[in-house]
Amino acid sequence: MKFILGASLLAATVSALPSPAPPAAAAPGQPRKFTIRQDFLATANKIIPVVVGGPQDTYAPNVVTAAVGDIVQFQFSNGNHTVTQSAAEAACQPLQATVATGVHSGHIPFVDGQTEVGTFNMPVTSTDTMFLYCATGPHCQEGQVMVINPTDDQQIVDYVKASQSTTASVDGTAVVGGTVGTIPLAEAAFVPAPAEEAAPPAAAPPAAAPPAAAPAEPAAEPAEPAAPETTPPPAPADPAAPEPPTTTITITVPPV
Numbered sequence: 001m002k003f004i005l006g007a008s009l010l011a012a013t014v015s016a017l018p019s020p021a022p023p024a025a026a027a028p029g030q031p032r033k034f035t036i037r038q039d040f041l042a043t044a045n046k047i048i049p050v051v052v053g054g055p056q057d058t059y060a061p062n063v064v065t066a067a068v069g070d071i072v073q074f075q076f077s078n079g080n081h082t083v084t085q086s087a088a089e090a091a092c093q094p095l096q097a098t099v100a101t102g103v104h105s106g107h108i109p110f111v112d113g114q115t116e117v118g119t120f121n122m123p124v125t126s127t128d129t130m131f132l133y134c135a136t137g138p139h140c141q142e143g144q145v146m147v148i149n150p151t152d153d154q155q156i157v158d159y160v161k162a163s164q165s166t167t168a169s170v171d172g173t174a175v176v177g178g179t180v181g182t183i184p185l186a187e188a189a190f191v192p193a194p195a196e197e198a199a200p201p202a203a204a205p206p207a208a209a210p211p212a213a214a215p216a217e218p219a220a221e222p223a224e225p226a227a228p229e230t231t232p233p234p235a236p237a238d239p240a241a242p243e244p245p246t247t248t249i250t251i252t253v254p255p256v
């Protein structure tokens with residue numbers, strides 16, 4: 001009885017789909033085709049990557065629009081950064097000092113050579129505007145701040161100014177509001193800057209050096225041409241784009 005009811009419900013659902021052809025029944029024991037509709041994917045919960053740190057102390061993007069149920073995935077690049085929530089009017093100060101739910105990721109480092117990237121997955125539980133800063137050293141004063149779900153374009157500008165006018169940051173304490181994890185570097189939204197060479201280049205040769213030797217030296221150095229390719233971070237740099245094309249993981253699978 002239950003099975004018949006389920007089957008008729010399924011038939012009703014299928015007949016409502018834009019694509020008229022109902023899937024052919026699979027033979028017993030054969031794999032059944034399962035399709036996730038593209039129009040559903042467009043509205044499904046998203047994982048929104050935000051790159052933290054790197055060659056500069058930044059969040060990229062620094063403005064994010066997220067829906068309830070989305071997960072903002074902070075991916076920590078070079079340095080040792082945090083994602084810490086403040087009140088709008090208290091830049092560089094942890095909200096969790098007064099409000100227990102104030103978000104804080106803890107300090108998450110990344111050094112050259114790492115093959116895993118530290119992450120902080122923050123489920124979005126409200127569309128209220130969130131103000132976030134990095135609590136490491138002077139990073140907040142340098143403008144390493146971001147806003148989630150701003151009500152207007154001016155909020156990030158004002159928050160950056162407020163942060164830059166503080167004299168010191170206060171660190172968060174407990175990890176709150178998300179889950180710390182790792183992802184393989186190959187799946188990260190950034191390509192690390194090329195590693196620094198172990199030793200600084202030798203001092204310039206004396207002016208008297210034979211000119212014939214000079215061309216050989218630069219030609220043997222492969223690091224120069226590679227740099228421009230790897231410098232720009234991929235897609236998420238544009239905060240205006242609602243759906244970064246490089247976001248290949250677009251749905252959140254509920255826990256089993």
Ligand SMILES: *[C@@H]1O[C@H](CO)[C@@H](O)[C@H](O)[C@H]1NC(C)=O
Nearest residue numbers: 080081107108109110136137
């Ligand atoms: C990151 O910064 C925190 C706070 O300054 C410090 O306690 C921690 O040791 C640092 N971690 C690394 C790997 O540098």
Ligand SMILES: [Cu+2]
Nearest residue numbers: 081134136139
């Ligand atoms: Cu930082």
